[in-house]
Amino acid sequence: MLKPLLLYRGFLTPQLPHLISFGINSAQASTLFRRNYCKMDDKIALDAAKSAAAQAAVDQWVTEDTKVVGVGSGSTIVFAVERLAERVWKEGALADMICVPSSYQARKLILDHNLTLGDLDRNPKIDVYIDGADEVDSHMVLIKGGGGCLMQEKIVASCAKTVIIIADYTKKSLRLGEQWCKGIPIEIAPMAHVPVKLKIEALFGGEASLRIALKKAGPIVTDNGNFLLDWKFLAKREYNWDEVNRAISMIPGVLETGLFVDMASKCYFGMADGSVKTQNK
Numbered sequence: 577m578l579k580p581l582l583l584y585r586g587f588l589t590p591q592l593p594h595l596i597s598f599g600i601n602s603a604q605a606s607t608l609f610r611r612n613y614c615k616m617d618d619k620i621a622l623d624a625a626k627s628a629a630a631q632a633a634v635d636q637w638v639t640e641d642t643k644v645v646g647v648g649s650g651s652t653i654v655f656a657v658e659r660l661a662e663r664v665w666k667e668g669a670l671a672d673m674i675c676v677p678s679s680y681q682a683r684k685l686i687l688d689h690n691l692t693l694g695d696l697d698r699n700p701k702i703d704v705y706i707d708g709a710d711e712v713d714s715h716m717v718l719i720k721g722g723g724g725c726l727m728q729e730k731i732v733a734s735c736a737k738t739v740i741i742i743a744d745y746t747k748k749s750l751r752l753g754e755q756w757c758k759g760i761p762i763e764i765a766p767m768a769h770v771p772v773k774l775k776i777e778a779l780f781g782g783e784a785s786l787r788i789a790l791k792k793a794g795p796i797v798t799d800n801g802n803f804l805l806d807w808k809f810l811a812k813r814e815y816n817w818d819e820v821n822r823a824i825s826m827i828p829g830v831l832e833t834g835l836f837v838d839m840a841s842k843c844y845f846g847m848a849d850g851s852v853k854t855q856n857k
């Protein structure tokens with residue numbers, strides 16, 4: 577864990593004189609360094625927390641009796657797939673396990689780790705689905721879809737006996753919106769993005785914006801060829817998320833919402849001190 581930090585520091589140290597010669601004074605330069613170090617420290621701490629949560633969940637929920645595992649998407653699930661691969665390839669366990677992906681990313685992760693790839697045509701019954709989340713509230717309502725994969729994630733999760741969430745400590749909140757400020761992702765048919773936006777705003781307030789790509793002109797296109805709205809709801813309004821989810825799902829043109837209500841059974845949070853906390857439904 578120390579190595580990347582040292583490498584990073586090694587890379588940064590020679591830059592200090594250049595920054596100063598670019599007109600930044602030494603105090604500003606050292607603030608900049610501290611910020612960069614902090615960001616790197618944060619990333620290391622967050623990755624350690626994600627890894628701890630993933631390992632605990634995989635070890636508890638994937639046993640020799642587990643035949644089909646649903647694989648979520650995002651950065652935390654990478655640690656879960658690594659642990660599954662370690663169990664298969666280093667420990668000689670889980671020989672019959674089939675993995676069903678929830679996105680292009682998940683499919684590639686499964687293939688890259690030489691795990692057995694399944695699909696919902698052949699494996700419609702999933703023993704356990706493991707995935708990350710953008711936020712988990714005290715009632716285990718989830719916001720998902722920060723990485724744009726919510727529709728397949730919800731479909732695969734709906735086929736599972738048990739849905740397990742793995743996350744770092746920044747995802748845990750009492751009420752939605754406390755931690756995640758990018759809004760609730762909603763997958764929509766491209767032709768409907770304006771009417772759906774207007775209907776959501778009229779029904780529930782806030783603002784729904786089309787998610788725009790960073791390295792492509794125009795909107796993000798999901799694995800299913802659709803667009804995404806990110807709905808920033810009103811922080812002060814009390815929402816019944818089950819009702820909101822049902823109402824938004826009924827708007828023509830909405831294909832799926834990133835609100836996962838009553839789906840997750842247990843959440844594993846990797847904490848800053850290296851421990852793992854769990855939350856049950």
Ligand SMILES: O=C(CO)[C@H](O)[C@H](O)COP(=O)(O)O
Pocket residue numbers: 648649650651652653707708709710719720721722723724725726729
């Ligand atoms: O819903 C998702 C992708 O659409 C992810 O599970 C969610 O965004 C969490 O991602 P990460 O593990 O990177 O924090």
